[in-house]
Amino acid sequence: MIHFRAYHLSFLTYGAALPVRANAATSASQALTHSEMLSQISTFLTAGHETTACALTWTLYALARAPSAQTRLRAALRACDINDVNAVLNLPLLEYTVREALRLHAPVSGTLRVYAGVASECFVPLQNPIRVRVPTWRRLFRRFRCSSSLTGEAENDQWDLQSGVFLRHGDILNIPIQTVNRATDVWGPDAGIFRPERWAALPPAVSTIPGLYAHTLTFLNGNGGAGGNRSCIGYRFAVAEIKVFLACLLHDLEFSIDDDVVIEKRVKCVPLLLIIEPNC
């Protein structure tokens, strides 16, 4: 499988040159300093390069595995003027294909948050109750005192049905992006299949996902008003890049894969090092 890192890096480097030029044309009082500009560019390259390259690679893999979807997309691309960037960006079948690939192969498969609330405990209600094993001490306590569960109904002696979770300061939360993007109770029983046409008629449950882009969590939360205030700032750029690359490649090239070749998907954990420097 071709990995599009090298091609993509040159595209992104070109993209990074745009803010440099825009900054040079801004008045001195408004412009970023040299060091601020360098920090912005390194963030741009770190957050925007591997993610988009990975998305493009998996999109081509998905299309190679779905030849009829690829043929339909090529026909749609050939019917439009691919030198007209607006025509490419607004092509419905290309939009569906990119949405479907980013749903199924989210390059960032999960992320973490630390609960930093000042209150000692915060109760988060859950849409569907979860089953939690009752600790031995509580089972024994219940037998003597006949007490009910702290957070929900006792299903039996061994399990509680919990309608929410308590958070304590410092608790780490995992946001399972890929799992939500592929949940069968939201997307339907074929959630694990690459099927761009699904975007023409989505199940109503999909609208409950507060994603920034296309009801998916691929770029994280789009519900800023409800406190989901961190998400991808480069998502429009990423989607545009992927579309332009796909249009150029698929217009003239056909991608295929030997059915016997199995590509294993691995998730790497990227530890983030937060360095807090004294301001001196």
Ligand code: HEM
């Ligand atoms: C398919 C491509 C991309 C994907 C899937 C993606 C995904 C994400 C996700 C999930 C986050 C949130 C991480 C978190 O808060 O835990 C994020 C943040 C971010 N992304 Fe992207 N991204 C992509 C492309 C880009 C591009 C092209 C750029 C810049 C040109 C970019 C710049 C950023 C930056 C600066 C942040 C941090 C924003 C903040 O914390 O306020 N990303 N991205």
